[in-house]
Amino acid sequence: MNMIKAETCEKGPVIPTTPLVIFLEKVQETALQVYGHKGFDPKQFVDMSLRQNIEATVEAFDKIPRTVNGSVLKNDLDGFIGKYLGGADEDLVYVEPVDYVAEPEGFLPKVKNTEVRAWALEVHSLWKNLSRKVSDHVLEKPELYTLLPLKNPVIIPGSRFREVYYWDSYWMIRGLLASKMYETAKGVVTNLISLTDQFGYVLNGARAYYIAIHIFSQPPVLAAMIVDIYNRTGDLDLVRRCLPALLKEHHFWNSGIHIVTIQDAQGSTHCLSRYYAMWNKPRPESSTIDRRTASKLPNICEKREFYRDLASAAESGWDFSSRWMRNESDLATTTTTSIIPVDLNAFLLKMELDIAFLANLIGESSVVTQFTEASQNRQRAMNCIFWNAEMGQWLDYWLDSSNKSEDIYKWEDLHQNKKSFASNFVPLWTQLFSSVVDDITTQRVVQSLRSSGLLQSAGIAMTLSNTGQQWDFPNGWPPLQHMIIEGLARSGLQEARTLAKDIAIRWIRTNYVAYKKTGAMYEKYDVTRCGAAGGGGVYVAQTGFGWTNGVVLALLEEFGWPEDLNIDCY
């Protein structure tokens, strides 16, 4: 790929974008001036397509009459958009999943309660709402679209997310497996593999603006998807096809700017990974918003740094959260690239263990040795750098900003971020917990989770800060919560397993109630009365959204539903 030379105030490489994305961003900016902020979604404009080639479209756009101060009239912009641009949802078309049946054989055997079962079947049927394939027009003229053509049908998250997302696919696959939709699940993974073959890593999402601009990924959970599919289907051919892509992905996260070397208190050095986007401009799908946030920053260097940190936060999947901010009430202090995140390294540890597992299945012994060793190194590093015995949590590590050379950082206790985040418990999801940590430590982590304040009536909150940012304090937010529940459930400790089931049942029930009462995705609902432990609060109903559907089905499959427990808590 073509790198722009880093400028003096630049903290890393930058990848240029495509003319189509640049043009659609211009339309987006004009649209904001013309239509105003109310109900404005900048993403809609970069998801549009061209009806003619880019030269003709740009010429027509430049010819729209401008007033003396450069603005455009609403009628003129409406006319241009109607004539030259295609709608944001025209590039994917509905397709019936090949393996969907209304009630799959062996579906959720542990769920006997008729009400819960009926709802689970309703959730299962929602896969149809989210199933799409790339339209023939995109395949014929991909240069007119920001959507990246993928060979297999896709499952989209839903709502304003009209394209494939990387880590969302993990929970969708978990649900698809519970729905016995093995072919659909394999198609989802094969699409992600094709992105890795093409770009060297799985993109954040399947849009041109996620390649060229963001040049970043999302939390790396591809290997985990393949292991889960293999465990259900025994498909060794899939394992053979996927392994080279996993090795490429592992390299992406363990090379260049993503890697940080750090010396622990005993003088041993360790390598851990961080999020680091190769981009220093506003994110195209949120460009108008990012510019506004950056406007308070004093100079271009600080703005560029901020845009990179913002894109890196999107790479983490946590866009946005006080977890990345120096001052938690100010998004402009986001500083993701200066943090070594616990969850990213837990995902990579899981990836290393999974690659060793998969390589073993197909007799790739040197890969097994290499990745077993890599996983042992990362376990050691995580225990030295992140583990805090007093708190009973693994803590994010903030890099010392006075180390300008960014060569080797020296570990200091004060650089561990002592705030409780759900991500501090993600190592539970990896083998780290059961293989390295003894029962006394397990107990300590469970106590720590119980007293952290993160356990809420609807499930696990992501942070304790209520800043209004999407990833602050969402009560029972499916992705990381699911991993923590699984980690607790797999531990050898009865108390942990009981807690896992308790959180799972509470979350499912809350989700059921919120869905039944509001019937809408993203509807806020007061679930105080649904909870037993923890505080009360507001839950955002998300049934109908890909990862929520996946987690509901996966948890019902694992835990079932207590037969004597009414699902409706009201």
Ligand SMILES: OC[C@H]1O[C@H](O[C@H]2O[C@H](CO)[C@@H](O)[C@H](O)[C@H]2O)[C@H](O)[C@@H](O)[C@@H]1O
């Ligand atoms: O358009 C704004 C941002 O949208 C995405 O992030 C959020 O939605 C994703 C899809 O469900 C999810 O994976 C992510 O965790 C959410 O925070 C996108 O990933 C961002 O790059 C984008 O800026």
